[in-house]
Amino acid sequence: MRAHRHSILSATRSAAILFGFLAAATPVAAEPDAAKALAYAAVERNADEIATIGDSVYYFGELGMQEFESAKFVKQVMESIGFTVEVGGAGMPTNVWAHWGAGKPQIVIVSEMDALPGGSQTPGSIEHKPLVPGGPGHMEGHNTHPGVAIGAAYAVKQVMERYNIAGSVAISLGPAEEQIISRPYLVRAGQFKDSDIAIVLHIGDNFAAGYGLMNYAAISAKFTFHGKTAHGAVNPWDGKDAVDAVELMDIGFDKLREHLRPTYRAHRAITAGGIQPNIIPDYGQIWWFVRDASMPAAKETFDKLTRIAEGAALMTGTTHEYQIDAAAWPQLGLKSIAEVIQANIDAVGMPQWSEEEQEFARKFQAAMGVRVVGLNTRQTPLGQRGQSASSNDNGDVTWVVPSAGLSFPASVPGISYHNWQAAVTPTSTIAHKGMVSASKVLAGAVLDFLTKPELVRQARAEFEKATTEMKYFAVLPPDAKPPLDLNKETMDRYRPEMTRHYLNKTVRFN
Ligand SMILES: [Zn+2]
Numbered sequence: 001m002r003a004h005r006h007s008i009l010s011a012t013r014s015a016a017i018l019f020g021f022l023a024a025a026t027p028v029a030a031e032p033d034a035a036k037a038l039a040y041a042a043v044e045r046n047a048d049e050i051a052t053i054g055d056s057v058y059y060f061g062e063l064g065m066q067e068f069e070s071a072k073f074v075k076q077v078m079e080s081i082g083f084t085v086e087v088g089g090a091g092m093p094t095n096v097w098a099h100w101g102a103g104k105p106q107i108v109i110v111s112e113m114d115a116l117p118g119g120s121q122t123p124g125s126i127e128h129k130p131l132v133p134g135g136p137g138h139m140e141g142h143n144t145h146p147g148v149a150i151g152a153a154y155a156v157k158q159v160m161e162r163y164n165i166a167g168s169v170a171i172s173l174g175p176a177e178e179q180i181i182s183r184p185y186l187v188r189a190g191q192f193k194d195s196d197i198a199i200v201l202h203i204g205d206n207f208a209a210g211y212g213l214m215n216y217a218a219i220s221a222k223f224t225f226h227g228k229t230a231h232g233a234v235n236p237w238d239g240k241d242a243v244d245a246v247e248l249m250d251i252g253f254d255k256l257r258e259h260l261r262p263t264y265r266a267h268r269a270i271t272a273g274g275i276q277p278n279i280i281p282d283y284g285q286i287w288w289f290v291r292d293a294s295m296p297a298a299k300e301t302f303d304k305l306t307r308i309a310e311g312a313a314l315m316t317g318t319t320h321e322y323q324i325d326a327a328a329w330p331q332l333g334l335k336s337i338a339e340v341i342q343a344n345i346d347a348v349g350m351p352q353w354s355e356e357e358q359e360f361a362r363k364f365q366a367a368m369g370v371r372v373v374g375l376n377t378r379q380t381p382l383g384q385r386g387q388s389a390s391s392n393d394n395g396d397v398t399w400v401v402p403s404a405g406l407s408f409p410a411s412v413p414g415i416s417y418h419n420w421q422a423a424v425t426p427t428s429t430i431a432h433k434g435m436v437s438a439s440k441v442l443a444g445a446v447l448d449f450l451t452k453p454e455l456v457r458q459a460r461a462e463f464e465k466a467t468t469e470m471k472y473f474a475v476l477p478p479d480a481k482p483p484l485d486l487n488k489e490t491m492d493r494y495r496p497e498m499t500r501h502y503l504n505k506t507v508r509f510n
Contacts, residue, residue, distance in 0.1 A: 075096065101160060115136045184475070216391050217291060218291045325483065331392060
């Protein structure tokens with residue numbers, strides 16, 4: 001594997017030197033292949049650095065809004081390659097925004113690097129063996145995202161400097177994607193106001209460009225009821241039962257289900273359900289997720305839910321309030337941008353998996369009882385990704401900046417995320433190879449947008465049309481503040497033990 005990688009590297013490097021030499025006196029438009037060869041070579045040369053970024057963030061294993069070590073680490077790396085880095089924007093201490101270059105167009109890579117509760121796992125072990133029992137960990141591979149983004153950004157910078165290309169490249173790593181929290185706040189704070197194109201980056205088991213509506217809209221809200229306590233046997237008639245209101249809200253929504261669009265989803269957890277049976281509870285709370293294929297549809301159902309809450313309060317003589325914790329638009333991917341990404345996927349191709357890696361994947365799949373298909377060896381043709389019913393808060397970005405998605409092959413097909421199994425491979429050579437290929441694709445796509453103004457204009461026109469048909473509106477109330485204490489308790493509990501696993505490696509791009 002290693003020898004293989006190095007042989008590719010030296011071949012690409014000599015090609016780049018040759019092309020670079022030939023191209024030095026020529027504008028980039030005349031030498032697009034040379035520009036990309038230079039970018040690919042920069043990525044190849046730094047394959048170990050890209051892998052180290054991913055691995056370091058894996059061992060930080062930080063939950064949403066608590067990505068302090070991860071943010072500090074990527075800031076240092078990005079500053080070392082000459083980027084200007086702002087940590088803490090939009091009122092969130094772990095929000096990362098980095099940029100290099102000046103002026104238009106600005107191409108932004110949008111991603112995240114948070115982990116999941118209970119995701120701690122010993123990399124490479126296909127038996128459940130947490131590194132820190134009960135601790136959080138990267139069971140969706142978000143740790144690979146900053147490695148890919150920084151690798152691509154470094155390569156793009158090399159090419160921009162060599163060919164004097166105008167414009168700028170930015171990286172946005174938003175906190176707490178797993179709780180679909182931060183992007184509406186970033187949009188509200190104007191984080192993307194100068195961006196012309198956004199490429200939304202996510203790990204997968206395939207190489208694919210996404211367009212159309214790619215996720216579901218989601219609104220997360222807690223409804224709290226307040227009543228009056230009384231003795232359940234002696235004077236229940238003096239009580240006002242807040243948990244009765246919670247139950248009636250649940251039943252009320254069940255009656256509504258028949259009359260909703262077939263695309264809707266709604267699920268709930270009762271987060272305060274009483275004290276003990278002989279006390280009439282004065283406090284009850286129910287937490288709802290309402291989703292649909294579009295935000296206007298989700299909002300319509302949510303508005304009905306708020307009326308049901310009013311009804312439940314009325315029936316029980318209680319009072320209530322609700323708080324929207326998160327609201328995410330579905331991702332709007334534009335075909336014109338996806339085509340550019342796809343062309344770069346086709347140019348770079350799938351990672352060359354070794355027989356060892358394929359064998360590991362098959363063994364892993366067999367052990368987990370999923371289809372034994374090994375690793376994907378072919379990229380996904382354009383237009384073959386449907387709309388998923390899950391949600392990602394980066395959707396909001398795609399309604400203010402022309403965007404499309406890039407999914408890269410760095411995990412084992414059939415091993416589902418949000419499960420400790422998915423934490424087995426995010427530091428493996430499978431992940432590392434996928435990251436390197438993804439960095440090349442990303443760099444190639446960013447360079448296309450930087451050097452071909454007609455592509456940016458075309459995307460803008462498609463965006464204008466799509467957002468005239470459906471207009472973005474903020475679902476978060478204007479006074480909503482990001483929940484900075486989210487996951488703090490959990491991180492505080494596990495961090496001391498997790499610290500022992502930190503890699504403490506230095507990344508030096510060259
Ligand atoms: Zn994710």
